[in-house]
Amino acid sequence: MPNSNPILHLIERFTRVAPDTLKYEFTVDDPTTWTSKWTAEILMTKNSENLYEYACHEGNYGMPNLLSAARATDKAQAAAAAKSGSK
Numbered sequence: 001m002p003n004s005n006p007i008l009h010l011i012e013r014f015t016r017v018a019p020d021t022l023k024y025e026f027t028v029d030d031p032t033t034w035t036s037k038w039t040a041e042i043l044m045t046k047n048s049e050n051l052y053e054y055a056c057h058e059g060n061y062g063m064p065n066l067l068s069a070a071r072a073t074d075k076a077q078a079a080a081a082a083k084s085g086s087k
Contacts, residue, residue: 005032020046 008030015023022044029037 005030007032009037017043
């Protein structure tokens with residue numbers, strides 16, 4: 001994956017737009033890559049799940065195994081629920 005150009009300018013903003021909603025907006029400016037700067041935004045709604053920054057897991061080579069085990073547990077629970085519901 002190519003690295004960004006050293007002159008890349010990135011601006012990030014987080015704005016609370018409702019009691020349970022954040023707007024994440026970022027603007028990218030790199031004339032060596034794009035003909036003009038551009039902006040994108042994502043609305044993030046509060047939920048009860050834990051949120052982990054991916055950077056916290058950089059170099060954590062066990063993470064794929066942890067996630068794989070969690071997905072296997074989810075699949076087993078769903079299969080058990082479907083089986084008990086079909087009786």
